[in-house]
Amino acid sequence: MSIAFSKYHGLGNDFILIDNRHQSAPVLSPEQAIQLCDRNFGIGADGVIFVLPTQADADYSMRIFNSDGSEPEMCGNGIRCLAKFIGSLETLAGKPPALPHRYRIHTLAGQIVPELQTDGQVTVDMGEPRLLAGEIPTTLAAADAKVVNQPLTVDEQTWQVTCVSMGNPHCIAFVGDVAAVPLAAIGPQFEHHAVFPQRINTEFIQVVRPDYLKMRVWERGAGPTLACGTGACASLVAAVLNGKCDRAATVELPGGPLQIDWSAADNHVYMTGPAEVVFSGATAS
Secondary structure (H helix, E strand, C coil), rough: CCEEECCCCCCEEEEEEEEECCCCCCCCCHHHHHHHHCCCCCCCCEEEEECCCCCCCCEEEEEEECCCCCCCCCCCHHHHHHHHHHHHHHHHCCEEEEEEECCCEEEECEEEEECEEEEECCCEEECCCCEHHHCCCCCCCCCCCCCCCEEEEECEEEEEEEEEECCCEEEECCCCCCHHHHHHHHHHHHHHCCCCCCCCCCECCCCCEECCCEEEECCCCCCCCCHHHHHHHHHHHHHHHHHCCEEEEEEEEEEEEEEEEEEECCCCEEECCCCEEEEEEEECC
Protein backbone atom coordinates (compact mmCIF):
# COMPACT_ATOMS: atom_id res chain seq x y z
CA MET A 1 0.00 0.00 0.00
CA SER A 2 1.47 3.35 -1.03
CA ILE A 3 1.26 6.28 1.40
CA ALA A 4 1.20 9.93 0.37
CA PHE A 5 3.70 12.20 2.11
CA SER A 6 5.24 15.64 2.01
CA LYS A 7 8.80 16.42 3.01
CA TYR A 8 9.47 19.61 4.98
CA HIS A 9 12.45 21.12 6.71
CA GLY A 10 12.98 23.66 9.46
CA LEU A 11 16.48 25.11 9.04
CA GLY A 12 17.65 21.85 7.49
CA ASN A 13 16.12 19.64 10.19
CA ASP A 14 13.99 17.58 7.80
CA PHE A 15 10.87 15.47 8.23
CA ILE A 16 8.47 13.26 6.32
CA LEU A 17 4.90 14.48 7.03
CA ILE A 18 1.98 12.05 6.72
CA ASP A 19 -1.74 12.83 6.87
CA ASN A 20 -2.88 10.29 9.48
CA ARG A 21 -6.18 11.94 10.43
CA HIS A 22 -8.26 8.89 9.48
CA GLN A 23 -7.04 6.83 12.44
CA SER A 24 -5.55 7.37 15.89
CA ALA A 25 -2.46 5.15 15.44
CA PRO A 26 0.41 5.91 13.04
CA VAL A 27 0.07 4.14 9.69
CA LEU A 28 3.76 3.21 9.78
CA SER A 29 5.74 1.19 12.31
CA PRO A 30 9.00 2.49 13.80
CA GLU A 31 10.83 -0.03 11.59
CA GLN A 32 9.16 1.37 8.46
CA ALA A 33 10.02 4.89 9.61
CA ILE A 34 13.69 3.89 9.85
CA GLN A 35 13.57 2.69 6.25
CA LEU A 36 11.94 5.89 4.96
CA CYS A 37 14.44 8.08 6.83
CA ASP A 38 17.44 6.31 5.28
CA ARG A 39 19.21 8.87 3.09
CA ASN A 40 20.53 6.28 0.64
CA PHE A 41 17.69 3.77 0.37
CA GLY A 42 14.68 5.83 1.45
CA ILE A 43 13.30 9.35 1.23
CA GLY A 44 15.82 10.65 3.74
CA ALA A 45 14.86 12.57 6.89
CA ASP A 46 15.57 13.13 10.56
CA GLY A 47 12.13 11.77 11.43
CA VAL A 48 8.58 10.91 10.35
CA ILE A 49 5.71 13.04 11.69
CA PHE A 50 2.07 11.94 11.70
CA VAL A 51 -0.91 14.33 11.81
CA LEU A 52 -3.46 12.47 13.93
CA PRO A 53 -7.07 13.17 14.95
CA THR A 54 -7.80 15.56 17.78
CA GLN A 55 -7.47 14.63 21.44
CA ALA A 56 -8.99 16.45 24.42
CA ASP A 57 -9.35 20.15 23.51
CA ALA A 58 -6.69 20.16 20.77
CA ASP A 59 -7.27 20.73 17.06
CA TYR A 60 -4.93 17.91 15.98
CA SER A 61 -2.48 15.42 17.50
CA MET A 62 1.16 14.80 16.63
CA ARG A 63 3.33 11.69 16.82
CA ILE A 64 6.91 11.43 15.61
CA PHE A 65 9.37 8.60 15.04
CA ASN A 66 13.06 9.53 14.92
CA SER A 67 15.35 8.18 12.22
CA ASP A 68 16.41 5.39 14.62
CA GLY A 69 12.78 4.39 15.30
CA SER A 70 12.60 5.90 18.79
CA GLU A 71 9.71 8.20 19.69
CA PRO A 72 10.44 11.61 21.25
CA GLU A 73 7.90 13.56 23.24
CA MET A 74 7.99 16.55 20.89
CA CYS A 75 10.09 18.33 18.27
CA GLY A 76 10.33 22.11 17.93
CA ASN A 77 11.36 22.27 14.27
CA GLY A 78 8.99 19.41 13.54
CA ILE A 79 5.94 21.14 14.99
CA ARG A 80 6.60 24.22 12.84
CA CYS A 81 6.66 21.90 9.81
CA LEU A 82 3.51 20.21 11.09
CA ALA A 83 1.69 23.55 11.31
CA LYS A 84 2.63 24.42 7.72
CA PHE A 85 1.57 20.94 6.57
CA ILE A 86 -1.81 21.23 8.32
CA GLY A 87 -2.30 24.63 6.68
CA SER A 88 -1.69 23.05 3.27
CA LEU A 89 -4.12 20.21 4.00
CA GLU A 90 -6.82 22.66 5.03
CA THR A 91 -6.16 24.76 1.92
CA LEU A 92 -6.51 21.69 -0.30
CA ALA A 93 -9.84 20.99 1.43
CA GLY A 94 -11.04 24.47 0.46
CA LYS A 95 -10.64 25.97 3.95
CA PRO A 96 -7.39 27.96 3.88
CA PRO A 97 -6.49 29.36 7.32
CA ALA A 98 -6.74 33.13 7.71
CA LEU A 99 -3.31 34.33 8.84
CA PRO A 100 -2.12 34.65 11.50
CA HIS A 101 -3.63 31.35 12.60
CA ARG A 102 -3.02 29.24 15.71
CA TYR A 103 -3.33 25.47 16.06
CA ARG A 104 -3.63 23.62 19.35
CA ILE A 105 -1.56 20.45 18.93
CA HIS A 106 -1.68 17.53 21.35
CA THR A 107 1.79 15.97 21.81
CA LEU A 108 3.36 13.55 24.23
CA ALA A 109 4.81 16.65 25.93
CA GLY A 110 1.35 18.19 26.37
CA GLN A 111 -0.46 20.78 24.27
CA ILE A 112 1.78 22.97 22.07
CA VAL A 113 0.46 25.98 20.13
CA PRO A 114 2.13 26.97 16.82
CA GLU A 115 0.94 30.07 14.97
CA LEU A 116 1.28 30.60 11.22
CA GLN A 117 2.45 34.16 10.54
CA THR A 118 1.73 36.37 7.55
CA ASP A 119 5.45 36.46 6.61
CA GLY A 120 5.69 32.67 6.33
CA GLN A 121 7.36 32.20 9.71
CA VAL A 122 5.87 30.07 12.47
CA THR A 123 5.82 31.14 16.12
CA VAL A 124 5.41 28.37 18.67
CA ASP A 125 4.32 28.75 22.28
CA MET A 126 6.51 26.03 23.75
CA GLY A 127 5.08 26.37 27.26
CA GLU A 128 7.06 26.63 30.47
CA PRO A 129 10.53 25.09 30.77
CA ARG A 130 10.86 22.32 33.34
CA LEU A 131 13.91 22.74 35.49
CA LEU A 132 13.84 20.12 38.25
CA ALA A 133 16.07 17.06 37.92
CA GLY A 134 13.10 14.72 38.26
CA GLU A 135 11.40 16.44 35.34
CA ILE A 136 14.37 16.14 32.96
CA PRO A 137 14.94 13.32 34.13
CA THR A 138 18.50 13.10 35.45
CA THR A 139 20.25 11.84 38.56
CA LEU A 140 22.74 14.75 38.53
CA ALA A 141 20.81 16.29 41.45
CA ALA A 142 17.98 15.47 43.82
CA ALA A 143 14.65 15.11 42.04
CA ASP A 144 13.34 18.41 43.41
CA ALA A 145 16.53 20.39 42.68
CA LYS A 146 17.67 22.30 39.59
CA VAL A 147 20.71 21.19 37.60
CA VAL A 148 22.55 24.45 36.87
CA ASN A 149 26.30 24.56 36.17
CA GLN A 150 26.85 21.06 37.55
CA PRO A 151 29.98 18.98 36.73
CA LEU A 152 29.60 15.94 34.49
CA THR A 153 32.46 13.74 33.34
CA VAL A 154 32.24 12.58 29.73
CA ASP A 155 35.14 11.03 27.82
CA GLU A 156 37.52 11.74 30.72
CA GLN A 157 36.67 15.46 30.55
CA THR A 158 34.62 17.37 33.12
CA TRP A 159 31.92 19.56 31.61
CA GLN A 160 29.80 22.13 33.46
CA VAL A 161 26.25 21.40 32.38
CA THR A 162 22.75 22.76 32.87
CA CYS A 163 19.68 20.60 32.25
CA VAL A 164 16.29 21.78 30.97
CA SER A 165 13.21 19.93 29.75
CA MET A 166 11.05 21.45 27.04
CA GLY A 167 8.84 18.38 27.20
CA ASN A 168 11.92 16.44 26.10
CA PRO A 169 15.29 16.33 27.91
CA HIS A 170 18.27 18.60 27.19
CA CYS A 171 21.78 18.93 28.59
CA ILE A 172 23.53 22.22 27.77
CA ALA A 173 27.28 22.89 27.96
CA PHE A 174 28.84 26.31 27.31
CA VAL A 175 32.03 26.33 25.25
CA GLY A 176 34.42 28.91 23.84
CA ASP A 177 34.11 27.70 20.24
CA VAL A 178 31.28 25.43 19.07
CA ALA A 179 33.18 24.62 15.86
CA ALA A 180 35.90 22.92 17.91
CA VAL A 181 33.55 20.49 19.69
CA PRO A 182 34.17 16.86 18.56
CA LEU A 183 30.44 16.29 18.26
CA ALA A 184 30.48 12.86 16.61
CA ALA A 185 32.81 11.49 19.28
CA ILE A 186 31.20 12.85 22.44
CA GLY A 187 27.56 13.25 21.39
CA PRO A 188 26.73 9.54 21.80
CA GLN A 189 28.50 9.47 25.16
CA PHE A 190 26.30 12.29 26.47
CA GLU A 191 23.17 10.72 24.98
CA HIS A 192 23.71 7.36 26.65
CA HIS A 193 25.30 8.56 29.91
CA ALA A 194 24.06 6.71 32.99
CA VAL A 195 22.84 9.93 34.65
CA PHE A 196 20.17 10.30 31.92
CA PRO A 197 17.77 7.34 32.26
CA GLN A 198 15.74 8.35 29.18
CA ARG A 199 18.82 9.45 27.21
CA ILE A 200 19.44 13.12 26.43
CA ASN A 201 19.66 15.77 23.72
CA THR A 202 22.93 17.69 24.08
CA GLU A 203 23.59 21.29 23.05
CA PHE A 204 26.97 23.01 22.96
CA ILE A 205 26.59 26.79 23.18
CA GLN A 206 28.95 29.65 22.40
CA VAL A 207 27.79 32.97 23.82
CA VAL A 208 28.75 35.61 21.24
CA ARG A 209 26.66 38.41 22.77
CA PRO A 210 23.88 38.53 25.37
CA ASP A 211 21.40 38.55 22.46
CA TYR A 212 23.23 36.09 20.17
CA LEU A 213 24.17 32.45 20.78
CA LYS A 214 25.76 29.86 18.50
CA MET A 215 24.69 26.24 18.93
CA ARG A 216 25.55 22.73 17.80
CA VAL A 217 23.40 19.80 18.78
CA TRP A 218 23.47 16.04 19.16
CA GLU A 219 19.86 14.89 19.10
CA ARG A 220 18.65 11.84 20.98
CA GLY A 221 17.71 9.25 18.39
CA ALA A 222 18.90 11.27 15.38
CA GLY A 223 22.53 12.26 16.01
CA PRO A 224 23.93 15.54 14.66
CA THR A 225 21.25 17.66 13.01
CA LEU A 226 21.29 21.09 11.38
CA ALA A 227 18.76 22.46 13.87
CA CYS A 228 16.81 21.57 17.01
CA GLY A 229 13.99 23.86 18.08
CA THR A 230 13.46 22.48 21.58
CA GLY A 231 17.25 22.54 22.00
CA ALA A 232 17.43 26.21 21.06
CA CYS A 233 14.70 26.98 23.60
CA ALA A 234 16.40 24.93 26.32
CA SER A 235 19.75 26.56 25.55
CA LEU A 236 18.41 30.10 25.94
CA VAL A 237 16.80 29.13 29.25
CA ALA A 238 20.09 27.59 30.40
CA ALA A 239 22.02 30.70 29.35
CA VAL A 240 19.63 32.93 31.30
CA LEU A 241 19.91 30.69 34.38
CA ASN A 242 23.69 31.03 34.17
CA GLY A 243 23.58 34.81 33.69
CA LYS A 244 25.01 34.59 30.18
CA CYS A 245 22.30 36.10 27.96
CA ASP A 246 19.10 38.12 27.72
CA ARG A 247 15.65 36.55 27.92
CA ALA A 248 15.26 37.15 24.16
CA ALA A 249 18.04 36.22 21.76
CA THR A 250 18.90 34.84 18.34
CA VAL A 251 20.15 31.26 18.45
CA GLU A 252 22.29 30.51 15.40
CA LEU A 253 22.23 26.84 14.40
CA PRO A 254 24.13 25.21 11.52
CA GLY A 255 20.94 25.44 9.43
CA GLY A 256 20.14 29.05 10.31
CA PRO A 257 18.74 31.29 13.07
CA LEU A 258 15.81 30.91 15.45
CA GLN A 259 14.38 33.73 17.55
CA ILE A 260 13.80 32.58 21.13
CA ASP A 261 12.01 34.56 23.86
CA TRP A 262 11.59 33.35 27.46
CA SER A 263 8.75 35.62 28.53
CA ALA A 264 8.97 37.10 32.01
CA ALA A 265 5.21 37.75 31.86
CA ASP A 266 3.97 34.15 31.61
CA ASN A 267 7.20 32.08 31.91
CA HIS A 268 6.52 30.53 28.50
CA VAL A 269 9.21 30.10 25.87
CA TYR A 270 8.35 31.35 22.37
CA MET A 271 10.21 30.16 19.27
CA THR A 272 9.95 31.80 15.84
CA GLY A 273 11.46 30.35 12.68
CA PRO A 274 10.80 29.04 9.18
CA ALA A 275 9.32 25.80 7.88
CA GLU A 276 9.54 24.99 4.19
CA VAL A 277 8.05 22.31 1.97
CA VAL A 278 10.62 20.40 -0.10
CA PHE A 279 8.52 18.03 -2.21
CA SER A 280 5.55 15.67 -2.05
CA GLY A 281 5.11 12.12 -3.29
CA ALA A 282 3.99 8.62 -2.38
CA THR A 283 5.89 5.68 -0.95
CA ALA A 284 6.26 2.52 -3.03
CA SER A 285 3.50 -0.02 -2.45
